[in-house]
Structures are given as C-alpha cells and as structure tokens.
Amino acid sequence: MTHMSAPPSRVPRAPGEAHVVRPSMSARERLARIIQRRELLVGMVRNELKIKYKNSVLGFAWSLLNPLLYLVVFYVAFTIILGSGIPAFPIWLLSGLLVWNLFSTGLGAATGSVVANSGLVKKVSFPREILPLASVGSMLVHFFLQSLVLFVVLAAVRWHVAWAYIPLIPLALIALLLVTSALGILLSAINVYLRDTSHFLELALLAWFWVTPVVYYFQLVGHRHGWSKYLWLANPVTPIVLIFQRAIYAKLTNPHPAGGGPPIQLLPHWPYWGFLAYLGWSFAFGLVTLTIAVRVFGRSEANFAEEL
Amino acid sequence: MMVDALRGVSFAVEAGSVYGVIGRNGAGKTTLFRTIAGILPPSEGRVTVWGRVTPLLSLGVGFNRELTGRENILLGGLAAGLDEETVYEHFAEVEEFAGLGEAIEFPMRTYSSGMFGRLGFSVAAHLNPDILLIDEALSAGDAAFRRKCMPKIVELCERDCTVMIVSHGLEFVKQLADRCLWIDRGEVVSEGPAGDVVNEYLAADSIDPTSAVALEDV
Numbered sequence: 001m002t003h004m005s006a007p008p009s010r011v012p013r014a015p016g017e018a019h020v021v022r023p024s025m026s027a028r029e030r031l032a033r034i035i036q037r038r039e040l041l042v043g044m045v046r047n048e049l050k051i052k053y054k055n056s057v058l059g060f061a062w063s064l065l066n067p068l069l070y071l072v073v074f075y076v077a078f079t080i081i082l083g084s085g086i087p088a089f090p091i092w093l094l095s096g097l098l099v100w101n102l103f104s105t106g107l108g109a110a111t112g113s114v115v116a117n118s119g120l121v122k123k124v125s126f127p128r129e130i131l132p133l134a135s136v137g138s139m140l141v142h143f144f145l146q147s148l149v150l151f152v153v154l155a156a157v158r159w160h161v162a163w164a165y166i167p168l169i170p171l172a173l174i175a176l177l178l179v180t181s182a183l184g185i186l187l188s189a190i191n192v193y194l195r196d197t198s199h200f201l202e203l204a205l206l207a208w209f210w211v212t213p214v215v216y217y218f219q220l221v222g223h224r225h226g227w228s229k230y231l232w233l234a235n236p237v238t239p240i241v242l243i244f245q246r247a248i249y250a251k252l253t254n255p256h257p258a259g260g261g262p263p264i265q266l267l268p269h270w271p272y273w274g275f276l277a278y279l280g281w282s283f284a285f286g287l288v289t290l291t292i293a294v295r296v297f298g299r300s301e302a303n304f305a306e307e308l
Numbered sequence: 309m310m311v312d313a314l315r316g317v318s319f320a321v322e323a324g325s326v327y328g329v330i331g332r333n334g335a336g337k338t339t340l341f342r343t344i345a346g347i348l349p350p351s352e353g354r355v356t357v358w359g360r361v362t363p364l365l366s367l368g369v370g371f372n373r374e375l376t377g378r379e380n381i382l383l384g385g386l387a388a389g390l391d392e393e394t395v396y397e398h399f400a401e402v403e404e405f406a407g408l409g410e411a412i413e414f415p416m417r418t419y420s421s422g423m424f425g426r427l428g429f430s431v432a433a434h435l436n437p438d439i440l441l442i443d444e445a446l447s448a449g450d451a452a453f454r455r456k457c458m459p460k461i462v463e464l465c466e467r468d469c470t471v472m473i474v475s476h477g478l479e480f481v482k483q484l485a486d487r488c489l490w491i492d493r494g495e496v497v498s499e500g501p502a503g504d505v506v507n508e509y510l511a512a513d514s515i516d517p518t519s520a521v522a523l524e525d526v
Contacts, residue, residue: 021346021355040386047383051374054415120370123363124387125346302349305342 027294033127040126044134048109049141063142064149067097074215085257085264086217088249091159094150095248096214096241099172102143103180103237104205109135110184111191112198118308128301129294132184136177154248165247168275172243175279178286179236186293189300192307212237217266218245236285239278242267246275313339314350314494321487323358324468326461328475328485328502330509336494337474341365341441344472359438359470362388368428373417377408377427380416384431398434405460406430407453425449433460440464443474458484482506 025033034041053059074093078084086092110132114121117131154161191197212235213221221232232238246267254264268274314336321327329337342348344355345363362369369384381402385395403412406427416424426449432440442461449457461471461484475481481488485502490509497512498505 019346019357019359021343021349021357037389039391043383043386043392047372047375047379050379051372054374117372119368119372120387122347123365123368124370125361125363126387126389302351305348 025298027291027298030127030129030294030298034129034133037127037130041130041134041137044130045137045141048134048138052138060145063145067094067101067146067149070097078215083258084216085254085259086266087251087254087256088157088159091150091153091157092217092245092249093215094153095244096212098143098146098150099176099241099244100209100212100214100237101146102139103176103240104209105142106136106139106180107184107187108198108201108205109139110180111187111201113184114188114192114304115195115198115308121308122305128304129185129297132188133181136181136184140177150248159248160250162247162250164272165243165250165275168243168272168279169247171276172240172279172282175282175286176237176240178290179240179282182286182290182293185297186289189293189297192300192304208235208237211235212241213245214241218242218268219265222268223265234281236282239275239282243275243279312494314343314491317491317494317496319489319496319499321470321472323470324465325470325486326465326484327470327472328481328488328506329472329491330475330478330481330488330506331491331497334493335491337491338365338443339494340491341443341472341474344439345441357439360389360436361439361441362432362435362437363441363443364428364432365441365443368424369431371416371424371428374415376415377406377412377419378403380427381431384428385435388432388435388437390435395435398436402427402430402434405434405456422449422453426453429453429457429460433457433464437464437469439470439472441472441474478506478510 053062056062058065071090071093074097075089078086079089113131113135114128120126121128121131153159187197187201211232218238221229249267252265252267252269254266257264270278317336317340329340331337339348341363342365343350344357345361345365346355347363347365370387371380372383375383381399382392382395385398386392406412406429408423408427411419411423412427416427419427429442429449432442440461461473464471471484473481473485482503487500488502488505489496490498490505498508
C-alpha cells in the first residue's frame with residue numbers, strides 16, 4: 001500500500017527511538033508493548049469504573065448489592081423451594097458465586113470492549129489488547145469489593161475456613177484472570193466482525209453457569225461415571241470455583257441431610273495436590289487460549305479502524 | 309472487494325518542519341495519517357518514524373464523551389503514550405490553552421464540536437509530541453482559536469517537533485507548511501515546496517484561490 005522511509009536530516013532527540021509501522025508484529029512484541037503501556041491500562045480501568053457509576057445514585061453500592069440480591073433469589077429457590085441440602089447455603093453460594101461473577105461480567109465486558117471504545121481505536125495507536133484487559137481489570141476491582149461482603153459475613157458468624165487451602169486462592173484467582181482475559185481478548189476481536197458475538201455470549205454464559213458447580217455441589221456430578229462427566233470436568237472455571245469452596249466453605253460433607261439418611265458428600269476428598277493438579281487444567285486451558293487469542297487479535301487488529 | 313486507499317506513496321519529512329498534505333475528499337489523506345500513526349498498519353510497505361507520533365484526527369485524541377474534559381486530558385495523554393507524571397506536569401498549560409473555563413469539569417458529551425477541537429489541539433500540542441499529525445482538527449475552532457494555534461505550531465517546530473497538516477484550507481498550508489504533498493485517489497500527484505504544490509493544485513482543480521471556501525474552510 002505505502003512505502004515511506006523518512007531519514008531524518010537532524011539527529012533524533014533520543015537515539016534508538018526509530019519505530020517502524022509494519023503490517024504485522026510478533027506475539028512477543030505485542031506482549032512487550034502491553035507491559036510498556038501499563039499506565040494506560042490502569043487509567044482505562046479507572047475510567048471504566050468512573051463511567052459505570054457516574055449517573056447512578058447508589059454508585060459502588062450496586063457492586064455489593066448485586067451478589068446479595070443473587071443470594072436472596074438462590075436461597076429462596078434452592079433452600080426453601082427445592083431443599084438443596086447444603087448447610088449454610090449463603091456462605092456456600094457466595095464462595096463460588098463471586099468467582100463466577102468475575103468470570104462472566106469480565107468476559108462480557110471484555111467482549112464488547114473494542115466496539116465500545118471505537119472512538120479511541122480509530123484515533124490513537126496503542127496495544128488494543130489493553131481494552132479487553134481493562135474490562136477484566138475493572139471487574140476485578142468489583143470482585144474485591146464483593147469479597148469484602150463475604151469477609152464480613154464470615155467474620156460475623158465466626159466461620160471456620162480451611163486455612164491450609166487459603167494459599168491456593170491467589171493461585172486460583174490468577175488462573176481465573178488468565179482464562180477470562182484470554183477468552184476476552186479472543187471474543188473482543190471476533191465481536192468487531194460479528195457483532196452477534198455479544199448476544200450469543202449472554203446465552204452461552206447462562207448455560208455455562210449451570211455446568212459450573214456454583215449453586216449445586218461438585219460431588220453431585222463428580223461421583224458419576226461416563227464421558228459426560230469428563231466433559232463437565234473440562235470446564236476450566238470449575239477447578240477455580242472448587243478451590244474457593246474448599247478453602248472458604250471448607251465443609252466436605254453434609255452430615256445431617258434434611259430428609260434423613262446417610263451424610264451427603266459435597267466436595268471431593270482430594271488431597272492438597274489433587275486440587276492443585278485440577279487447577280493446572282485451568283492454567284493449561286488459559287495459556288493455550290491466550291496463545292490463540294493473541295494471534296487472532298493480532299491478525300484482525302489491523303482492520304479494526306476500518307471495521308468500526 | 310479490496311480497495312487500495314493508498315498506492316506507492318513514498319516521501320520523507322524533515323524533522324522540525326511543517327508538512328502539508330492536500331487533496332480532494334477521499335484522496336487518502338486521513339488514511340495516510342492513520343497509517344503514519346500506526347492506527348491502520350499498511351498492508352505492504354512500511355513507515356519509519358523517529359519519535360512519538362501524536363495524531364489529532366477528527367478533533368479528538370481518543371476522548372471519552374462520558375468523562376469530563378479534565379479526565380479526558382489524562383486519558384488523551386496516556387493514550388498518546390505519555391506517563392501520568394508527564395501529563396500532570398503539563399496539565400495547567402493544556403487547560404489554559406484550551407480556554408474552556410469551568411466547562412472543563414463537565415462531561416465532554418456536553419461540548420460543542422468547537423470546544424472538542426480546542427481541547428483536542430491543546431492536549432496534542434502540549435504533551436511533548438515529536439510528530440504531530442493534525443487532520444482538519446483546526447476547522448472546528450473559531451477564528452480566534454485558530455489564530456492562537458498558528459504560533460503554537462511554529463513554536464512546536466522550533467522545539468524540533470515535526471508537524472503534518474491535512475487541510476482544505478490552502479492558505480493555511482501555504483502560510484505554515486515548508487513542503488507539501490498532493491495526493492489524489494491514493495497516489496502522489498505532486499510533492500515539493502508548499503507554495504508551488506498548492507498553486508499547482510489550484511490550477512489543476514480550477515479552484516479560485518480567493519474564493520471564500522478555499523480560504524475559510526481551514
């Protein structure tokens with residue numbers, strides 16, 4: 001298309017600053033560029049948070065109300081109407097739901113992020129991966145706020161968490177951010193060309209929610225046999241939810257089921273490394289997806305400004 | 309169908325000079341700037357730039373309409389590749405030059421296009437650009453603001469900043485630019501000293517140089 005070369009007649013101010021705009025860039029270069037522009041990433045996260053609550057009366061309180069409202073709905077549905085048989089259901093639910101919320105809201109926002117920021121994309125050059133990453137980042141801030149609610153509840157009822165498993169939580173959170181960002185980068189690029197992606201994702205996330213053991217317990221499916229179980233186990237969000245439940249909820253069985261009968265096993269009796277190994281799957285899924293995502297994003301990025 | 313917006317365009321711009329780009333609508337001027345800015349990488353060929361390119365395309369530097377003018381100064385600066393510290397160093401200058409008064413505290417969706425353009429130019433010009441690309445960005449401001457921009461551009465050049473201007477305001481290009489590129493349908497028609505190229509363009513397009521449109525539509 002163009003061939004331009006501009007040898008400067010004067011010495012450039014900072015030597016080595018020459019920059020060549022080329023048709024393509026390697027994945028490593030792209031990653032380096034993102035790290036170099038981390039201040040923009042932080043700034044974008046801040047902006048997203050500001051914009052989200054700018055015209056709302058309750059502001060950040062929404063971020064706390066949301067899981068509480070979910071809690072009421074699921075408590076009524078599962079404890080009162082269906083009788084799920086999980087003791088201390090609110091703590092059970094929150095320990096998994098906050099993780100799920102981070103995943104689903106992060107992925108949802110990331111998918112729409114490039115289209116939503118078309119103004120920026122068309123006018124400035126910067127690593128566009130920053131847009132989906134900033135969406136995930138802003139949802140991470142909400143996650144921390146929502147975790148405060150859980151902490152308060154845990155402290156109020158003097159809940160005994162499994163301290164031994166708490167160190168797995170940061171690791172599981174990193175895996176979750178990896179999986180969410182990788183899928184977010186991939187879908188945000190696809191969404192530029194196929195705007196149906198956002199709509200489809202809403203439905204996909206609804207289905208995904210029910211194949212993740214958040215409101216029901218892992219062993220309900222975990223003790224079964226057959227290929228469908230392995231498909232269910234392949235859900236990369238499940239190991240993460242499971243570790244949060246193991247560490248925070250901490251009870252492995254319900255000794256006194258509502259209808260009588262033998263104790264019900266809720267979480268698997270795995271040793272420490274069992275959970276760690278299962279989490280390894282999430283990392284593997286995340287890394288492979290990220291590799292694909294960065295490639296797809298890199299290839300399609302050149303046309304973003306034209307497509308938007 | 310694939311359309312080449314630009315084909316075989318090759319030129320060099322001297323550091324610290326003002327370079328004009330002229331041509332009719334759809335000639336490829338904006339595409340050229342987007343390519344130089346790295347927003348639309350070329351499908352073939354390359355652009356080599358020495359320094360940080362600050363594009364000022366259609367009035368904005370990537371502003372978010374929901375944020376206030378002040379918040380957008382930071383966003384614009386970060387998006388242009390500066391660190392927060394540098395943006396805050398120049399904050400007062402940017403605000404003062406834009407001259408928006410208390411409107412700087414309002415969300416930018418309440419701004420007129422003139423106000424938008426003023427803040428855009430102010431951010432782009434005050435945040436140490438090495439190469440400043442101005443695409444019709446001055447056309448929205450009023451005459452007083454445009455008069456304010458001229459010496460600012462000259463001042464930037466004295467500090468070794470390279471300025472590239474796309475403009476329909478040929479008088480403006482003639483006054484400011486050292487050299488000029490005339491493109492049509494994605495290809496170079498002429499390149500050379502600004503005055504000569506502008507005259508050539510005027511002759512070819514039979515535009516009356518004294519016509520109000522040519523002069524005022526900066």
